[in-house]
Amino acid sequence: xxxxxxxxxTGSIGEQTLDVIRKNKxxxxxxxxxVNSNIDLLIKQIEEFKPKKVCVYDEDKYKLLKEKxxxxxIFWGMEGLLKLVKDEDVDIVITAVVGMxxxxxxxxxxxxxxxxxxxxxxxxxxxGELVMKKAKENEVSIIPxxxxxxxxxxxxxxxxxxDINKIILTASGGPFRGKKKEELLNITKKExxxxxxxxxxxxxxxxxxxxxxxxxxxxxxxWLFDIDVEDIEVIVHPQSIVHSMVEFKDKSIIAQMxxxxxxxxxxxxxxxxxxIENDFERLDFLKFNNLTFEKPDLxxxxxxxxxxxxxxxxxxxxxxxxxxxEELVKLFLEDKxxxxxxxxxxxxxxxxxxxxxSPELKDILNAxxxxxxxxxxxILNR
Ligand code: NDP
Ligand code: MG
Numbered sequence: 001x002x003x004x005x006x007x008x009x010t011g012s013i014g015e016q017t018l019d020v021i022r023k024n025k026x027x028x029x030x031x032x033x034x035v036n037s038n039i040d041l042l043i044k045q046i047e048e049f050k051p052k053k054v055c056v057y058d059e060d061k062y063k064l065l066k067e068k069x070x071x072x073x074i075f076w077g078m079e080g081l082l083k084l085v086k087d088e089d090v091d092i093v094i095t096a097v098v099g100m101x102x103x104x105x106x107x108x109x110x111x112x113x114x115x116x117x118x119x120x121x122x123x124x125x126x127x128g129e130l131v132m133k134k135a136k137e138n139e140v141s142i143i144p145x146x147x148x149x150x151x152x153x154x155x156x157x158x159x160x161x162x163d164i165n166k167i168i169l170t171a172s173g174g175p176f177r178g179k180k181k182e183e184l185l186n187i188t189k190k191e192x193x194x195x196x197x198x199x200x201x202x203x204x205x206x207x208x209x210x211x212x213x214x215x216x217x218x219x220x221x222x223w224l225f226d227i228d229v230e231d232i233e234v235i236v237h238p239q240s241i242v243h244s245m246v247e248f249k250d251k252s253i254i255a256q257m258x259x260x261x262x263x264x265x266x267x268x269x270x271x272x273x274x275x276i277e278n279d280f281e282r283l284d285f286l287k288f289n290n291l292t293f294e295k296p297d298l299x300x301x302x303x304x305x306x307x308x309x310x311x312x313x314x315x316x317x318x319x320x321x322x323x324x325x326e327e328l329v330k331l332f333l334e335d336k337x338x339x340x341x342x343x344x345x346x347x348x349x350x351x352x353x354x355x356x357x358s359p360e361l362k363d364i365l366n367a368x369x370x371x372x373x374x375x376x377x378x379i380l381n382r
Contacts, residue, residue: 002028002270003089005114007081007105008096009033010041012201013119013145013262017094018045020267023278028270032084034097037061043069053087055080057101078104085109092270094145095120098203099326100319100368103127107361110134117269119145121220125322127364128223142224143269148217149224150265151243151256156225159248167227168245168253169217170237171296172197174208177238181300187339189332197240197260206329210342211296215307216325219318222311229311234304236294241283259283302343306350315355316367323371324349331379349374 004021008014014033021028030049035042037058046054046069055075056062062076075083078101085093085105093109094117095102102120109116110131118124124131135142144150148169156164175194176184192209193202200208207213218232243265245255258264259281267278298305303325310317324346331337337345349371356363 001026002091003031004028004092004094004270005032005034005084005087005090005109006030006094006096007034007084007102008036008094008098008120009045010035010038011096011098012199012204013094013096013266016263017096017117017266017270018049020263020270020278021049024270024276027276031089032087034081034084036097039065039068046072052089053084055084057081081105082108085114086112090114092117094266094269095123096145098122098201100126100322103131103364106131107134110138110140113138113140116140116142117145117266118142118149118224119266121146121216122322122326124220124223125216126319126368127359127361128219128318130359130361130364132223132226141272143272144220144224145262145265145269146217146220147260147262147265148244149220150268152221152225152246154256154268155244155246155254159246159254161226163248163250164225164227164246165231165249165251166247167221167225167232168247169214169221169232169234170240170242170244170293171211171214171234172208172240173236173238173294173296174211174213176209176300177236177297179300181340184300184339189335192332192339196238198262202333203326203329206332207325210303210339211301212303212307212325212342214296215304216322218304218307219311229308234296236296237292238294239288239291241288241291257283303346306343306346310350313350313355315357316359316363317350317353317355319359319364319367320349320353320355320371321346323368324375327372327375331375336379345375345378348378 030051032053034055053073092115096119100122102123193205240260242255247253310321328342
């Protein structure tokens with residue numbers, strides 16, 4: 001029996017993780033759950049999965065939950081998240097919160113030698129070097145949940161890193177694939193949230209529409225697989241059947257495929273190195289007899305290049321890219337800025353940043369705050 005802590009249990013990844021657990025109650029037990037504020041759904045999850053501990057980040061909602069639920073330990077805020085992940089009962093922490101808020105709990109979980117099922121990509125984008133170093137020192141496995149990275153992880157089973165020639169990340173292209181910049185100047189959040197292949201949380205859906213999601217995934221791949229940025233390619237594959245590929249130095253390519261269903265990589269992260277049966281739909285190749293591949297359109301979607309550039313520059317640039325993006329996506333979701341304000345202001349933030357080489361945690365946290373502040377001032381002064 002593996003004991004699981006899920007940070008972000010009410011989100012898209014969180015709920016799908018619970019679905020995998022629901023179907024395998026003989027193998028997994030929920031130790032703890034954490035959410036931001038959605039206590040109505042959390043109460044249902046508590047009733048079904050009976051965790052020993054929960055955390056509600058929002059203090060008011062935490063107080064409300066305390067009035068409604070007893071016989072269970074309830075925490076709040078960052079301190080609460082840190083308490084959950086270090087619990088001696090926990091074997092695996094699934095980091096399914098959205099945003100760099102996941103960084104400190106992930107570092108704490110590593111310190112306490114918990115296996116990490118990593119969905120929260122912003123953690124590695126912000127502090128990839130530091131997180132991977134800590135994981136190595138503590139001999140902790142970080143198992144990717146993001147479908148592309150799970151694919152690469154699976155393709156590399158039994159292979160040697162030095163035999164890799166290229167990592168080929170596939171991208172669906174998002175809801176605006178094929179469109180030109182002029183057509184996207186005034187698009188609404190409703191249009192941007194309408195992803196063709198995946199149903200996901202709002203933040204990652206906007207990131208997919210700008211192609212920033214793929215940019216964040218390039219950075220995530222660099223740290224997870226210790227690969228030079230020049231050896232990570234992005235190719236648009238609108239059907240989302242090939243989840244990613246690895247090309248080896250003999251030019252042999254291994255791809256991992258399947259229906260677009262996040263429960264597959266989530267289940268693999270929970271069962272690794274084993275595989276278990278499930279009732280998910282089989283991939284019917286005859287329905288997909290036309291798998292296509294195309295170049296990403298970097299003029300229409302500048303965010304992908306911004307991420308590549310930030311990664312190449314190193315230091316705290318990727319952290320700043322991520323923080324600016326988080327703030328701008330929030331503003332776009334509040335209808336306060338336009339679609340192309342996102343890349344324009346990220347570029348401006350990066351240009352104005354004084355990066356720190358080989359940053360420590362405090363440098364990363366400072367850079368994150370600086371970028372958020374920079375964006376707020378830019379918006380105020382408009
Ligand atoms: P959602 O927005 O659907 O869910 C986010 C979850 O995090 C919610 O449970 C939310 O709680 C919780 N949360 C947010 N802030 C805090 C906080 N401060 N403390 C505790 N809990 C918090 O996001 P997704 O599930 O779509 O994405 C989660 C992560 O996984 C992201 O980093 C994303 O990039 C990554 N990912 C997602 C994929 C997907 O298919 N959805 C695919 C690959 C990666 P509440 O409900 O109370 O707000
Ligand atoms: Mg992905």
